[in-house]
Amino acid sequence: MHEYLLPLYMIYALFPLIIVFFFIPYRIYQHRKYGRFILARTLIMYSFFLYLICMYFYIITPLPSFESVLAGPLPVTIQLHPLAFLHDFREQVYWIRTGIGTVNISHSVWFQVGGNLGLLFPFGVYLRHYFHRTLRQTLVLSFLLSLFFELTQLSALYGIYPAPYRVFDVNDLMFNTIGGGIGYCIFPRLKQYFPTLS
Numbered sequence: 001m002h003e004y005l006l007p008l009y010m011i012y013a014l015f016p017l018i019i020v021f022f023f024i025p026y027r028i029y030q031h032r033k034y035g036r037f038i039l040a041r042t043l044i045m046y047s048f049f050l051y052l053i054c055m056y057f058y059i060i061t062p063l064p065s066f067e068s069v070l071a072g073p074l075p076v077t078i079q080l081h082p083l084a085f086l087h088d089f090r091e092q093v094y095w096i097r098t099g100i101g102t103v104n105i106s107h108s109v110w111f112q113v114g115g116n117l118g119l120l121f122p123f124g125v126y127l128r129h130y131f132h133r134t135l136r137q138t139l140v141l142s143f144l145l146s147l148f149f150e151l152t153q154l155s156a157l158y159g160i161y162p163a164p165y166r167v168f169d170v171n172d173l174m175f176n177t178i179g180g181g182i183g184y185c186i187f188p189r190l191k192q193y194f195p196t197l198s
Contacts, residue, residue, distance in 0.1 A: 082174060125187045143180075
């Protein structure tokens with residue numbers, strides 16, 4: 001569980017820099033555009049910045065050591081089978097029914113599907129509520145953001161590492177994109193819980 005909390009720890013450590021690089025410039029932009037300070041817009045935009053940064057840290061952490069990457073390179077760095085998760089589902093359902101294998105929910109296909117759907121769910125909500133994008137635009141932007149994350153992993157963190165330490169998975173692209181679309185479609189039911197933008 002610690003590895004999933006690591007992005008939050010990093011955000012906490014970088015909080016002062018986030019304020020300087022995102023919050024203050026946005027306040028200046030808002031004042032020039034609207035002529036006044038709008039608390040709701042500021043909070044929503046600030047939370048959007050935090051969300052994007054948390055996502056980024058989530059997909060690159062935990063950072064392995066260079067030695068471990070060299071000693072144990074991934075056998076496969078690109079997974080392009082769009083239905084590979086179905087095989088994993090069948091395998092784990094079989095394990096559950098027979099008791100032969102061990103099912104670790106936090107590190108299995110269950111978490112892969114649920115985690116990737118949930119990862120960009122808020123992105124779809126933000127795009128509809130704050131940026132007023134259409135469903136088609138939301139799906140395209142969700143796909144492009146997910147592609148950026150997958151390419152970041154494939155590039156071994158832009159060449160910092162000697163080899164990729166996570167797999168480029170087309171299933172992640174698919175579920176991230178669907179998650180953004182679900183967030184867009186469900187937002188009307190959640191709208192009452194969001195502040196107005198006036």
